[in-house]
Amino acid sequence: MRELNRPSSTTLAKTIEACIDNGDRLLNESYNLEFVSPSSSRYYLIAITQEEFAKAFMLYLVYSDVIPFSKLILRAMSDHSCKQLVGMLMDYMIMHWDKLEEHQEILDRELELGDDHFPLEIASALDILRYEKIGRWEKHVVYVGGVEPHPVAQKKWRKDSGTNENRTRYMFVSMATGALGAHHT
Template sequence: MAILQKPKSTHLVASARLCLDNGDRLLEQRYDLEFREPSATRFYMAMIAQEEFAKAFMLLLVRDDVIPFSSPVLRAMNDHTCKQLVGMIMDYVIMHWNQTDEFTAMIAADSALGEDRFPEDIGSALELLRYEKIGRWESRAWVWGEDPSYDKSAIAIAEGKRDRLKQDALYVRIGKDGRVVSTPDSCSLEDTKKEEDRAGRYYALVRGALEGGGQTYRYDRIVKALKFLFEHKL
Protein backbone atom coordinates (compact mmCIF):
# COMPACT_ATOMS: atom_id res chain seq x y z
CA MET A 1 0.00 0.00 0.00
CA ALA A 2 1.36 3.43 -0.95
CA ILE A 3 1.26 5.24 2.38
CA LEU A 4 1.48 8.98 1.91
CA GLN A 5 2.82 11.40 4.46
CA LYS A 6 -0.07 12.28 6.72
CA PRO A 7 -1.13 15.89 6.11
CA LYS A 8 -1.21 18.36 8.95
CA SER A 9 -4.39 18.22 10.99
CA THR A 10 -5.07 21.84 10.12
CA HIS A 11 -4.98 20.96 6.42
CA LEU A 12 -7.34 18.02 6.88
CA VAL A 13 -9.77 20.12 8.88
CA ALA A 14 -9.64 22.95 6.34
CA SER A 15 -10.33 20.48 3.52
CA ALA A 16 -13.20 18.90 5.45
CA ARG A 17 -14.71 22.34 6.04
CA LEU A 18 -14.52 23.16 2.34
CA CYS A 19 -16.26 19.87 1.49
CA LEU A 20 -18.90 20.66 4.11
CA ASP A 21 -19.41 24.17 2.76
CA ASN A 22 -19.62 22.92 -0.82
CA GLY A 23 -22.23 20.34 0.10
CA ASP A 24 -24.17 23.01 1.97
CA ARG A 25 -23.98 25.28 -1.10
CA LEU A 26 -25.53 22.53 -3.21
CA LEU A 27 -28.36 22.12 -0.72
CA GLU A 28 -28.93 25.88 -0.62
CA GLN A 29 -29.06 26.16 -4.40
CA ARG A 30 -31.72 23.50 -4.64
CA TYR A 31 -34.23 26.00 -3.22
CA ASP A 32 -34.10 27.81 -6.55
CA LEU A 33 -35.60 24.64 -8.02
CA GLU A 34 -38.18 23.98 -5.29
CA PHE A 35 -41.26 24.55 -7.43
CA ARG A 36 -39.94 23.08 -10.65
CA GLU A 37 -40.92 19.65 -11.88
CA PRO A 38 -39.63 17.05 -12.07
CA SER A 39 -37.58 17.24 -8.87
CA ALA A 40 -34.76 15.22 -10.47
CA THR A 41 -32.15 17.99 -10.39
CA ARG A 42 -32.78 18.49 -6.67
CA PHE A 43 -32.41 14.74 -6.17
CA TYR A 44 -29.08 14.78 -8.01
CA MET A 45 -27.77 17.77 -6.06
CA ALA A 46 -28.77 16.19 -2.75
CA MET A 47 -26.85 13.02 -3.56
CA ILE A 48 -23.77 14.99 -4.64
CA ALA A 49 -23.99 16.91 -1.36
CA GLN A 50 -24.11 13.61 0.53
CA GLU A 51 -20.90 12.54 -1.19
CA GLU A 52 -19.18 15.79 -0.23
CA PHE A 53 -20.18 15.21 3.39
CA ALA A 54 -18.94 11.61 3.22
CA LYS A 55 -15.60 12.87 1.89
CA ALA A 56 -15.38 15.31 4.79
CA PHE A 57 -16.15 12.46 7.20
CA MET A 58 -13.30 10.41 5.73
CA LEU A 59 -10.90 13.34 6.08
CA LEU A 60 -11.75 13.56 9.77
CA LEU A 61 -11.16 9.83 10.16
CA VAL A 62 -7.68 10.39 8.72
CA ARG A 63 -7.15 13.31 11.08
CA ASP A 64 -8.02 11.11 14.04
CA ASP A 65 -5.75 8.25 12.87
CA VAL A 66 -8.70 5.93 12.34
CA ILE A 67 -7.77 5.23 8.72
CA PRO A 68 -4.40 5.84 7.02
CA PHE A 69 -3.71 8.49 4.42
CA SER A 70 -2.74 6.45 1.38
CA SER A 71 -3.15 6.55 -2.38
CA PRO A 72 -6.02 3.99 -2.26
CA VAL A 73 -7.79 5.91 0.54
CA LEU A 74 -7.39 9.14 -1.43
CA ARG A 75 -8.83 7.35 -4.45
CA ALA A 76 -11.77 6.23 -2.32
CA MET A 77 -12.48 9.86 -1.42
CA ASN A 78 -13.00 10.53 -5.14
CA ASP A 79 -14.96 7.34 -5.89
CA HIS A 80 -18.74 7.62 -5.92
CA THR A 81 -19.53 4.12 -4.67
CA CYS A 82 -16.97 4.36 -1.86
CA LYS A 83 -18.51 7.59 -0.64
CA GLN A 84 -21.95 5.99 -0.82
CA LEU A 85 -20.71 3.07 1.31
CA VAL A 86 -19.37 5.63 3.77
CA GLY A 87 -22.84 7.16 3.66
CA MET A 88 -24.32 3.85 4.83
CA ILE A 89 -21.91 3.93 7.76
CA MET A 90 -22.86 7.54 8.52
CA ASP A 91 -26.54 6.58 8.53
CA TYR A 92 -25.73 3.96 11.14
CA VAL A 93 -23.80 6.44 13.30
CA ILE A 94 -26.54 9.07 13.11
CA MET A 95 -29.25 6.79 14.52
CA HIS A 96 -32.09 8.69 12.84
CA TRP A 97 -35.57 8.05 14.25
CA ASN A 98 -39.02 9.61 14.11
CA GLN A 99 -40.85 7.73 16.84
CA THR A 100 -39.56 6.86 20.30
CA ASP A 101 -40.22 3.17 19.74
CA GLU A 102 -37.89 3.26 16.71
CA PHE A 103 -35.07 4.57 18.89
CA THR A 104 -35.82 1.97 21.56
CA ALA A 105 -35.73 -0.77 18.93
CA MET A 106 -32.31 0.40 17.70
CA ILE A 107 -30.90 0.33 21.21
CA ALA A 108 -32.33 -3.15 21.79
CA ALA A 109 -30.95 -4.46 18.49
CA ASP A 110 -27.48 -3.10 19.27
CA SER A 111 -27.58 -4.62 22.73
CA ALA A 112 -28.55 -8.01 21.30
CA LEU A 113 -25.67 -7.90 18.80
CA GLY A 114 -23.07 -6.93 21.38
CA GLU A 115 -20.28 -4.36 21.15
CA ASP A 116 -18.23 -6.09 18.45
CA ARG A 117 -20.96 -6.94 15.94
CA PHE A 118 -22.92 -4.87 13.46
CA PRO A 119 -26.16 -5.28 11.52
CA GLU A 120 -25.42 -7.27 8.36
CA ASP A 121 -25.70 -4.30 6.02
CA ILE A 122 -23.29 -2.15 8.05
CA GLY A 123 -20.80 -4.96 8.63
CA SER A 124 -20.85 -5.61 4.89
CA ALA A 125 -20.42 -1.91 4.07
CA LEU A 126 -17.34 -1.76 6.30
CA GLU A 127 -15.78 -4.85 4.73
CA LEU A 128 -16.67 -3.91 1.16
CA LEU A 129 -15.09 -0.50 1.64
CA ARG A 130 -11.98 -1.91 3.27
CA TYR A 131 -11.36 -5.05 1.24
CA GLU A 132 -13.26 -5.00 -2.05
CA LYS A 133 -12.62 -1.32 -2.77
CA ILE A 134 -9.57 0.08 -0.98
CA GLY A 135 -8.04 -3.38 -0.50
CA ARG A 136 -8.17 -4.22 -4.22
CA TRP A 137 -6.46 -0.92 -5.00
CA GLU A 138 -3.73 -1.72 -2.49
CA SER A 139 -2.99 -5.12 -3.99
CA ARG A 140 -4.62 -7.76 -6.16
CA ALA A 141 -2.17 -10.43 -5.05
CA TRP A 142 -4.60 -11.94 -2.56
CA VAL A 143 -7.78 -14.00 -2.61
CA TRP A 144 -10.34 -15.00 -0.04
CA GLY A 145 -9.91 -18.44 1.50
CA GLU A 146 -13.68 -18.64 1.39
CA ASP A 147 -15.94 -16.27 -0.52
CA PRO A 148 -17.54 -13.76 1.86
CA SER A 149 -21.30 -13.45 2.12
CA TYR A 150 -22.19 -9.78 1.91
CA ASP A 151 -25.52 -8.12 2.54
CA LYS A 152 -27.44 -7.54 -0.70
CA SER A 153 -28.15 -3.87 -0.04
CA ALA A 154 -24.47 -3.14 0.61
CA ILE A 155 -23.46 -5.12 -2.49
CA ALA A 156 -25.92 -3.11 -4.56
CA ILE A 157 -24.27 0.14 -3.47
CA ALA A 158 -20.77 -1.24 -4.06
CA GLU A 159 -21.80 -2.32 -7.56
CA GLY A 160 -23.07 1.15 -8.40
CA LYS A 161 -26.84 0.68 -8.27
CA ARG A 162 -27.32 3.69 -5.99
CA ASP A 163 -25.05 5.77 -8.18
CA ARG A 164 -27.18 4.85 -11.18
CA LEU A 165 -30.16 6.40 -9.41
CA LYS A 166 -28.16 9.61 -9.20
CA GLN A 167 -27.21 9.39 -12.88
CA ASP A 168 -30.79 8.60 -13.89
CA ALA A 169 -31.87 11.84 -12.21
CA LEU A 170 -29.69 13.72 -14.69
CA TYR A 171 -29.60 11.71 -17.92
CA VAL A 172 -31.89 9.80 -20.25
CA ARG A 173 -30.68 6.21 -20.08
CA ILE A 174 -30.79 4.05 -23.21
CA GLY A 175 -31.12 0.26 -23.12
CA LYS A 176 -29.46 -2.41 -25.26
CA ASP A 177 -32.37 -2.37 -27.69
CA GLY A 178 -31.99 1.35 -28.29
CA ARG A 179 -35.12 2.29 -26.38
CA VAL A 180 -35.31 4.59 -23.38
CA VAL A 181 -34.91 2.78 -20.06
CA SER A 182 -35.39 5.75 -17.75
CA THR A 183 -35.70 9.52 -17.79
CA PRO A 184 -35.34 12.14 -15.05
CA ASP A 185 -39.14 12.46 -15.09
CA SER A 186 -39.34 9.16 -13.20
CA CYS A 187 -37.74 10.72 -10.10
CA SER A 188 -40.45 11.23 -7.48
CA LEU A 189 -40.77 14.21 -5.14
CA GLU A 190 -40.99 11.78 -2.21
CA ASP A 191 -37.62 10.23 -3.08
CA THR A 192 -36.12 13.68 -3.55
CA LYS A 193 -37.22 14.88 -0.12
CA LYS A 194 -35.89 11.67 1.41
CA GLU A 195 -32.43 12.29 -0.05
CA GLU A 196 -32.50 15.96 0.93
CA ASP A 197 -33.31 15.00 4.50
CA ARG A 198 -30.52 12.42 4.48
CA ALA A 199 -28.07 15.05 3.22
CA GLY A 200 -29.13 17.36 6.03
CA ARG A 201 -28.37 14.67 8.60
CA TYR A 202 -24.94 14.05 7.07
CA TYR A 203 -24.24 17.77 7.26
CA ALA A 204 -25.15 17.87 10.94
CA LEU A 205 -22.94 14.85 11.71
CA VAL A 206 -19.86 16.31 10.03
CA ARG A 207 -20.43 19.79 11.41
CA GLY A 208 -20.71 18.34 14.90
CA ALA A 209 -17.48 16.40 14.41
CA LEU A 210 -15.68 19.53 13.20
CA GLU A 211 -16.90 21.51 16.18
CA GLY A 212 -15.93 18.83 18.68
CA GLY A 213 -19.49 17.85 19.48
CA GLY A 214 -20.39 14.56 21.13
CA GLN A 215 -21.04 11.50 18.99
CA THR A 216 -23.29 8.49 19.48
CA TYR A 217 -21.88 5.30 20.97
CA ARG A 218 -22.16 3.87 17.47
CA TYR A 219 -19.45 6.24 16.31
CA ASP A 220 -17.05 4.69 18.82
CA ARG A 221 -17.96 1.25 17.50
CA ILE A 222 -17.29 2.31 13.92
CA VAL A 223 -13.94 3.83 14.87
CA LYS A 224 -12.90 0.65 16.64
CA ALA A 225 -13.94 -1.51 13.67
CA LEU A 226 -12.21 0.65 11.07
CA LYS A 227 -8.98 0.73 13.05
CA PHE A 228 -9.06 -3.06 13.28
CA LEU A 229 -9.80 -3.50 9.57
CA PHE A 230 -7.04 -1.16 8.43
CA GLU A 231 -4.48 -2.71 10.78
CA HIS A 232 -4.93 -5.90 8.74
CA LYS A 233 -2.25 -5.75 6.05
CA LEU A 234 -3.10 -7.33 2.70
Protein backbone atom coordinates (compact mmCIF):
# COMPACT_ATOMS: atom_id res chain seq x y z
CA MET A 1 0.00 0.00 0.00
CA ARG A 2 1.17 3.48 -0.84
CA GLU A 3 2.77 5.47 1.94
CA LEU A 4 1.25 8.82 2.81
CA ASN A 5 3.22 12.01 3.22
CA ARG A 6 4.72 11.71 6.67
CA PRO A 7 3.63 14.50 9.04
CA SER A 8 6.41 16.75 10.30
CA SER A 9 8.28 15.71 13.42
CA THR A 10 6.70 18.65 15.24
CA THR A 11 3.19 17.54 14.27
CA LEU A 12 3.92 13.94 15.28
CA ALA A 13 5.39 15.07 18.62
CA LYS A 14 2.33 17.23 19.38
CA THR A 15 -0.01 14.38 18.42
CA ILE A 16 1.89 11.91 20.59
CA GLU A 17 1.75 14.35 23.49
CA ALA A 18 -2.01 14.81 22.96
CA CYS A 19 -2.54 11.03 23.05
CA ILE A 20 -0.51 10.76 26.26
CA ASP A 21 -2.46 13.65 27.80
CA ASN A 22 -5.78 12.06 26.76
CA GLY A 23 -4.73 8.72 28.23
CA ASP A 24 -3.61 10.36 31.46
CA ARG A 25 -6.88 12.31 31.75
CA LEU A 26 -8.94 9.16 31.11
CA LEU A 27 -6.87 7.20 33.61
CA ASN A 28 -7.44 9.84 36.27
CA GLU A 29 -11.17 9.90 35.48
CA SER A 30 -11.32 6.11 35.87
CA TYR A 31 -10.33 6.47 39.54
CA ASN A 32 -13.59 8.35 40.13
CA LEU A 33 -15.56 5.36 38.82
CA GLU A 34 -13.93 2.78 41.09
CA PHE A 35 -16.94 2.38 43.37
CA VAL A 36 -19.67 3.32 40.90
CA SER A 37 -22.08 0.75 39.52
CA PRO A 38 -22.13 -0.61 36.93
CA SER A 39 -18.41 -1.33 36.88
CA SER A 40 -18.56 -1.71 33.11
CA SER A 41 -18.20 2.07 32.73
CA ARG A 42 -14.81 1.92 34.43
CA TYR A 43 -13.79 -1.11 32.36
CA TYR A 44 -14.51 0.67 29.08
CA LEU A 45 -12.77 3.83 30.22
CA ILE A 46 -9.68 1.79 31.14
CA ALA A 47 -9.76 0.02 27.74
CA ILE A 48 -9.93 3.37 25.94
CA THR A 49 -7.07 4.62 28.12
CA GLN A 50 -4.92 1.68 27.02
CA GLU A 51 -5.78 2.45 23.42
CA GLU A 52 -4.66 6.07 23.77
CA PHE A 53 -1.27 4.94 25.05
CA ALA A 54 -1.02 2.35 22.28
CA LYS A 55 -1.83 5.01 19.69
CA ALA A 56 0.90 7.25 21.15
CA PHE A 57 3.33 4.34 20.90
CA MET A 58 2.41 3.63 17.26
CA LEU A 59 2.91 7.30 16.46
CA TYR A 60 6.26 7.20 18.23
CA LEU A 61 7.28 4.28 16.00
CA VAL A 62 6.38 6.44 12.98
CA TYR A 63 8.23 9.40 14.50
CA SER A 64 11.32 7.20 14.99
CA ASP A 65 11.06 5.82 11.42
CA VAL A 66 10.55 2.27 12.71
CA ILE A 67 7.30 1.91 10.75
CA PRO A 68 6.12 3.91 7.73
CA PHE A 69 3.25 6.35 7.91
CA SER A 70 0.57 4.74 5.75
CA LYS A 71 -3.16 4.29 5.38
CA LEU A 72 -2.80 0.91 7.09
CA ILE A 73 -1.13 2.45 10.13
CA LEU A 74 -3.84 5.12 10.30
CA ARG A 75 -6.46 2.39 10.13
CA ALA A 76 -4.69 0.37 12.84
CA MET A 77 -4.70 3.48 15.06
CA SER A 78 -8.48 3.63 14.61
CA ASP A 79 -9.11 -0.07 15.17
CA HIS A 80 -9.86 -1.07 18.77
CA SER A 81 -8.49 -4.60 18.53
CA CYS A 82 -5.26 -3.37 16.88
CA LYS A 83 -4.70 -0.91 19.69
CA GLN A 84 -5.40 -3.63 22.27
CA LEU A 85 -2.85 -5.89 20.56
CA VAL A 86 -0.29 -3.07 20.57
CA GLY A 87 -1.07 -2.69 24.28
CA MET A 88 -0.09 -6.35 24.73
CA LEU A 89 3.18 -5.69 22.92
CA MET A 90 3.83 -2.68 25.16
CA ASP A 91 3.18 -4.84 28.22
CA TYR A 92 5.73 -7.31 26.92
CA MET A 93 8.35 -4.59 26.52
CA ILE A 94 7.74 -3.22 30.02
CA MET A 95 9.79 -5.27 32.45
CA HIS A 96 7.55 -6.60 35.23
CA TRP A 97 9.67 -7.61 38.19
CA ASP A 98 10.07 -6.61 41.81
CA LYS A 99 13.21 -8.51 42.77
CA LEU A 100 16.47 -8.96 40.92
CA GLU A 101 15.97 -12.74 40.93
CA GLU A 102 12.67 -12.32 39.07
CA HIS A 103 14.41 -10.14 36.50
CA GLN A 104 17.08 -12.82 35.97
CA GLU A 105 14.40 -15.52 35.56
CA ILE A 106 12.63 -13.42 32.92
CA LEU A 107 15.88 -12.86 31.05
CA ASP A 108 16.77 -16.57 31.22
CA ARG A 109 13.37 -17.54 29.77
CA GLU A 110 13.80 -14.97 27.00
CA LEU A 111 17.30 -16.21 26.14
CA GLU A 112 16.04 -19.80 25.91
CA LEU A 113 13.71 -18.73 23.11
CA GLY A 114 16.60 -17.66 20.89
CA ASP A 115 17.29 -14.46 18.98
CA ASP A 116 14.37 -14.67 16.60
CA HIS A 117 11.56 -15.89 18.85
CA PHE A 118 9.00 -14.30 21.13
CA PRO A 119 6.89 -15.90 23.84
CA LEU A 120 3.92 -17.66 22.25
CA GLU A 121 1.29 -15.12 23.30
CA ILE A 122 3.38 -12.22 21.95
CA ALA A 123 4.13 -14.05 18.69
CA SER A 124 0.39 -14.71 18.36
CA ALA A 125 -0.43 -11.06 19.03
CA LEU A 126 2.05 -10.02 16.33
CA ASP A 127 0.58 -12.59 13.93
CA ILE A 128 -2.98 -11.44 14.61
CA LEU A 129 -2.01 -7.80 14.15
CA ARG A 130 -0.03 -8.38 10.97
CA TYR A 131 -1.91 -11.15 9.20
CA GLU A 132 -5.43 -11.20 10.59
CA LYS A 133 -5.90 -7.43 10.72
CA ILE A 134 -3.48 -5.55 8.45
CA GLY A 135 -3.08 -8.49 6.04
CA ARG A 136 -6.82 -8.60 5.41
CA TRP A 137 -6.90 -4.87 4.83
CA GLU A 138 -4.21 -5.34 2.22
CA LYS A 139 -6.46 -8.01 0.70
CA HIS A 140 -3.71 -10.56 1.26
CA VAL A 141 -5.22 -13.12 3.59
CA VAL A 142 -2.27 -15.05 4.94
CA TYR A 143 -2.52 -17.74 7.56
CA VAL A 144 0.75 -18.47 9.30
CA GLY A 145 1.39 -22.18 8.86
CA GLY A 146 -2.32 -22.92 9.23
CA VAL A 147 -1.89 -22.51 13.00
CA GLU A 148 -4.57 -20.75 15.00
CA PRO A 149 -3.41 -17.89 17.23
CA HIS A 150 -2.64 -18.82 20.82
CA PRO A 151 -5.80 -18.62 22.99
CA VAL A 152 -4.05 -16.31 25.49
CA ALA A 153 -3.46 -13.76 22.74
CA GLN A 154 -7.05 -14.06 21.55
CA LYS A 155 -8.48 -13.36 25.00
CA LYS A 156 -5.86 -11.25 26.75
CA TRP A 157 -6.72 -8.03 24.91
CA ARG A 158 -10.26 -8.27 26.33
CA LYS A 159 -8.97 -8.64 29.89
CA ASP A 160 -9.54 -5.74 32.27
CA SER A 161 -5.99 -4.42 32.54
CA GLY A 162 -6.84 -2.10 35.40
CA THR A 163 -5.49 1.28 36.28
CA ASN A 164 -2.11 0.08 37.58
CA GLU A 165 -1.20 -1.45 34.23
CA ASN A 166 -2.38 1.68 32.43
CA ARG A 167 -0.31 3.83 34.78
CA THR A 168 2.69 1.68 33.79
CA ARG A 169 1.82 2.12 30.08
CA TYR A 170 1.58 5.86 30.68
CA MET A 171 5.04 5.92 32.24
CA PHE A 172 6.44 3.69 29.46
CA VAL A 173 5.15 5.77 26.58
CA SER A 174 6.03 9.01 28.37
CA MET A 175 9.61 7.89 28.93
CA ALA A 176 9.92 6.47 25.42
CA THR A 177 8.78 9.76 23.94
CA GLY A 178 10.65 11.95 26.43
CA ALA A 179 13.12 12.97 23.75
CA LEU A 180 10.24 14.69 21.96
CA GLY A 181 10.12 17.38 24.62
CA ALA A 182 6.98 16.07 26.36
CA HIS A 183 7.25 16.89 30.06
CA HIS A 184 5.15 14.27 31.81
CA THR A 185 5.75 12.73 35.22
